[in-house]
Amino acid sequence: MANRWFESVAVAQRRARRRLPRSVYTALVAGSERGATMDDNLAAFGELEFAPHVAGQPAHRELATTLMGQPLSFPVVISPTGVQAVHPEGEVAVAQAAASRGVAAGLSSFASKPVEEVVGANPKTFFQVYWSGTRDEIAARMERARAAGCVGVIATLDWSFATARDWGSPFIPDRLGVRAAVRLAPEALARPAWLWSYLRTGALPALTVPNMARPGEPAPSFFGAYGEWMQTPPPTWDDVAWMAATWDGPFMLKGVVRVDDAKRAVDAGVNAVSVSNHGGNNLDGTPAAIRALPAVARAVGDQVEVVLDGGVRRGSDVVRALALGARAVMVGRAPLWGLAANGRAGVENVLDVLRSGIDSTLRAIGRSSVQEVCDEDVVVPPGFLRQLG
Numbered sequence: 001m002a003n004r005w006f007e008s009v010a011v012a013q014r015r016a017r018r019r020l021p022r023s024v025y026t027a028l029v030a031g032s033e034r035g036a037t038m039d040d041n042l043a044a045f046g047e048l049e050f051a052p053h054v055a056g057q058p059a060h061r062e063l064a065t066t067l068m069g070q071p072l073s074f075p076v077v078i079s080p081t082g083v084q085a086v087h088p089e090g091e092v093a094v095a096q097a098a099a100s101r102g103v104a105a106g107l108s109s110f111a112s113k114p115v116e117e118v119v120g121a122n123p124k125t126f127f128q129v130y131w132s133g134t135r136d137e138i139a140a141r142m143e144r145a146r147a148a149g150c151v152g153v154i155a156t157l158d159w160s161f162a163t164a165r166d167w168g169s170p171f172i173p174d175r176l177g178v179r180a181a182v183r184l185a186p187e188a189l190a191r192p193a194w195l196w197s198y199l200r201t202g203a204l205p206a207l208t209v210p211n212m213a214r215p216g217e218p219a220p221s222f223f224g225a226y227g228e229w230m231q232t233p234p235p236t237w238d239d240v241a242w243m244a245a246t247w248d249g250p251f252m253l254k255g256v257v258r259v260d261d262a263k264r265a266v267d268a269g270v271n272a273v274s275v276s277n278h279g280g281n282n283l284d285g286t287p288a289a290i291r292a293l294p295a296v297a298r299a300v301g302d303q304v305e306v307v308l309d310g311g312v313r314r315g316s317d318v319v320r321a322l323a324l325g326a327r328a329v330m331v332g333r334a335p336l337w338g339l340a341a342n343g344r345a346g347v348e349n350v351l352d353v354l355r356s357g358i359d360s361t362l363r364a365i366g367r368s369s370v371q372e373v374c375d376e377d378v379v380v381p382p383g384f385l386r387q388l389g
């Protein structure tokens with residue numbers, strides 16, 4: 001068999017592009033409007049420079065940390081993503097990879113696999129919740145996650161349904177009936193390895209969201225659940241406090257970019273915030289998350305754990321985020337490219353790339369642990385930072 005190991009996330013993405021049907025690949029690229037935020041998430045990391053030492057570096061570097069009470073073997077968590085149709089094993093393969101590398105993973109409410117199966121593969125699972133439906137329905141979803149063994153909740157409240165793209169959106173059917181199959185057949189047939197990976201399981205992607213099912217009812221379709229979510233009025237800060245109190249355990253609010261929101265999140269009783277613009281898939285024109293991180297970390301970093309997600313593609317990006325005040329990062333697309341390129345082994349490969357990149361960066365900058373990384377470790381150019389709110 002061909003050696004499918006890859007040396008960087010960029011290589012994994014190129015393989016994913018070759019392997020996935022065009023619609024599936026484009027759904028993972030995602031982004032919104034002109035893609036300015038998505039691009040800035042990546043570009044901003046390139047603006048942060050290092051000053052490496054030439055001798056006297058530590059021989060051993062400690063990468064382990066904790067987040068929301070969970071030990072992590074290095075400061076990376078897999079961000080929740082709705083990975084419909086990428087790979088037949090989907091979130092279970094991601095969970096197995098996370099477990100084998102000692103990191104936690106978020107599981108999307110819009111995932112293709114039931115939470116029970118995913119927690120079985122990785123006990124360090126945080127269940128991601130949207131504000132969709134009534135309080136009773138949201139509480140029931142969190143109860144199911146608790147019963148399954150999830151060790152934390154990630155509330156993602158930043159979605160504002162702005163999904164129009166200048167480069168066009170892929171056709172995603174409500175379910176794979178005959179008409180949809182005929183329409184998608186040419187691109188699926190052009191990707192025989194992907195198609196075969198499904199056909200040998202005896203099924204095509206179901207495109208249902210089992211973790212959004214009401215108790216005792218079958219899993220709704222992706223668009224069925226999405227429609228209900230769109231009709232739910234946005235949450236208030238009282239709702240956020242209610243969610244955190246109802247879960248009554250490690251609770252992260254994801255999507256915070258403003259200092260005033262971060263302070264309100266602390267008042268609402270959360271334990272962690274993720275400085276995030278949803279990977280540039282939401283309100284285009286929001287600055288890169290890494291630009292907004294230091295102001296948020298300064299304001300609330302002594303009260304809650306602050307993580308960053310958006311644009312992390314290499315271990316040195318993780319160290320840049322730590323230097324600017326993050327305790328850990330979450331990665332969205334990077335593991336998806338790995339999953340698409342080579343299933344579970346591809347996700348493990350991405351985690352290994354990140355881990356060894358963190359280690360070599362620590363060595364170069366002369367730090368013996370991730371806890372030692374501080375703002376002196378990167379050069380922040382004038383005009384880089386954004387204080388929002």
Ligand SMILES: Cc1cc2nc3c(=O)[nH]c(=O)nc-3n(C[C@H](O)[C@H](O)[C@H](O)COP(=O)(O)O)c2cc1C
Nearest residue numbers: 028079080081082108156278279310311331332333
């Ligand atoms: C295809 C795709 C699907 C996503 N689905 C979800 C989701 O279901 N829930 C959620 O909280 N965030 C979701 N996100 C956002 C990610 O959790 C994360 O914030 C973002 O991808 C980070 O940026 P990165 O991809 O540059 O690492 C999704 C992102 C992508 C690219």
